[in-house]
Amino acid sequence: MTASVTEVAAGNPAAYGVETRLGHLGRDPAAHGRTVNTPIYRASTYVWPDTATQEQERLLAQDPAYRGTMYGRGGNPTTIAFEDAVAELEGGFRGLIMPSGLAAIVGAVLSVAKAGEHILVTDNVYPSARNVFTNVLSRYGIETSFFDPLDTDGIAVRIQRNTRALYLEAPGSDTFEVQDVPRIAEIAHAHGALVLFDNTWATPYFFKPFEHGVDISLHAATKYLVGHSDAMLGLIVARKEIYPDVRSTVRGLGYIAGPDDAYLALRGLRTLGVRLDRHESSAIEVAEWLLRHPGVLGVRHPAFAHHPGHATWQRDFSGSSGLFSFELPAVPKPVLNVFLDHLQLFSMGASWGGFESLVKLPHATRTFQPLDPARQIIRLHVGLETVSDLIADLDYALGAFAHAQKKIA
Numbered sequence: 001m002t003a004s005v006t007e008v009a010a011g012n013p014a015a016y017g018v019e020t021r022l023g024h025l026g027r028d029p030a031a032h033g034r035t036v037n038t039p040i041y042r043a044s045t046y047v048w049p050d051t052a053t054q055e056q057e058r059l060l061a062q063d064p065a066y067r068g069t070m071y072g073r074g075g076n077p078t079t080i081a082f083e084d085a086v087a088e089l090e091g092g093f094r095g096l097i098m099p100s101g102l103a104a105i106v107g108a109v110l111s112v113a114k115a116g117e118h119i120l121v122t123d124n125v126y127p128s129a130r131n132v133f134t135n136v137l138s139r140y141g142i143e144t145s146f147f148d149p150l151d152t153d154g155i156a157v158r159i160q161r162n163t164r165a166l167y168l169e170a171p172g173s174d175t176f177e178v179q180d181v182p183r184i185a186e187i188a189h190a191h192g193a194l195v196l197f198d199n200t201w202a203t204p205y206f207f208k209p210f211e212h213g214v215d216i217s218l219h220a221a222t223k224y225l226v227g228h229s230d231a232m233l234g235l236i237v238a239r240k241e242i243y244p245d246v247r248s249t250v251r252g253l254g255y256i257a258g259p260d261d262a263y264l265a266l267r268g269l270r271t272l273g274v275r276l277d278r279h280e281s282s283a284i285e286v287a288e289w290l291l292r293h294p295g296v297l298g299v300r301h302p303a304f305a306h307h308p309g310h311a312t313w314q315r316d317f318s319g320s321s322g323l324f325s326f327e328l329p330a331v332p333k334p335v336l337n338v339f340l341d342h343l344q345l346f347s348m349g350a351s352w353g354g355f356e357s358l359v360k361l362p363h364a365t366r367t368f369q370p371l372d373p374a375r376q377i378i379r380l381h382v383g384l385e386t387v388s389d390l391i392a393d394l395d396y397a398l399g400a401f402a403h404a405q406k407k408i409a
């Protein structure tokens with residue numbers, strides 16, 4: 001995306017390239033003591049100089065789009081700057097900062113569904129979200145069922161009369177199948193259901209949810225947006241017509257996040273493009289190497305032609321991130337541990353999206369497309385280290401693994 005001279009002169013921010021926007025959104029030096037970065041505003045309380053000003057603001061605040069600060073639970077200039085920056089990048093109306101990605105998931109669902117209603121959820125959903133749907137929201141009368149992420153044609157029959165929303169995540173957690181978001185959104189809307197989408201993997205840098213029929217996008221900002229493994233944070237971005245409901249629900253429930261974490265997320269945005277470009281290229285190099293390795297059974301990565309949903313990914317996404325998985329033969333745990341314990345640079349860790357490489361054994365549950373018990377899925381987050389070092393690390397650990405495998409054969 002490049003801007004014409006007149007658009008830039010007119011100050012139309014949407015006309016700038018994405019890297020320019022990542023550098024400039026959510027900053028206003030003139031409003032903040034001329035500091036380059038929006039400062040950390042610590043505030044529970046805001047005061048008014050007189051009753052007339054207070055009354056004027058009370059009236060303004062009746063507009064759900066109002067961006068002022070009245071009380072800490074509604075936000076502060078740091079959190080609002082982050083909300084506005086990501087909403088602008090995604091093409092949504094407004095954002096709502098949340099204390100974690102999981103809180104964003106719960107907040108988004110509670111904003112659209114009530115007791116007696118149903119949410120249709122992709123089978124490859126983030127496991128902690130699956131737990132919330134099946135074990136927590138069910139206690140409050142919100143019903144959930146799942147759909148096969150690759151069976152787009154089978155979705156319509158799974159939509160019930162009380163289905164309020166379809167919940168998508170592309171590519172899905174651990175197995176990375178890519179759903180046809182625009183087509184699924186068409187089906188959902190034809191049945192009067194909304195579309196909720198977890199955009200954590202791609203971020204707005206690689207996927208624009210609101211250009212693909214999504215009504216509410218949500219993020220674990222904990223991952224790439226913060227980008228340095230040092231904060232828990234979530235964000236919900238909504239379409240204009242839905243935003244007032246989402247805002248009144250999540251702020252009404254008391255969800256807010258602190259300005260320090262919002263500051264870290266804003267700082268993360270400044271380098272999101274360069275970080276993701278490197279995560280992407282290194283991950284593809286590592287995945288290609290793994291695919292050629294004789295001990296590896298397969299690679300699950302949307303950028304590879306054999307991957308389920310690859311064509312959809314190619315059509316709808318502008319890139320891939322650093323998170324994918326590969327498969328080894330299923331072996332007794334002590335043998336698998338030989339592989340994990342010989343890794344030096346890939347640390348065992350539950351999260352991803354930081355600068356560091358991580359390895360994790362996923363605990364995926366599937367209703368459709370059962371996972372092959374003869375294959376062990378291993379999830380990798382390829383960090384920003386020198387890629388040849390990462391490959392050497394895997395080579396060494398896979399060598400030790402092959403040796404251990406032979407001993408039990």
Ligand SMILES: *Cc1c(COP(=O)(O)O)cnc(C)c1O
Binds near residue numbers: 100101102173223232
């Ligand atoms: C980690 C993750 C979440 C949850 O985010 P937290 O900030 O850890 O609560 C949600 N969705 C996806 C896809 C994730 O990977």
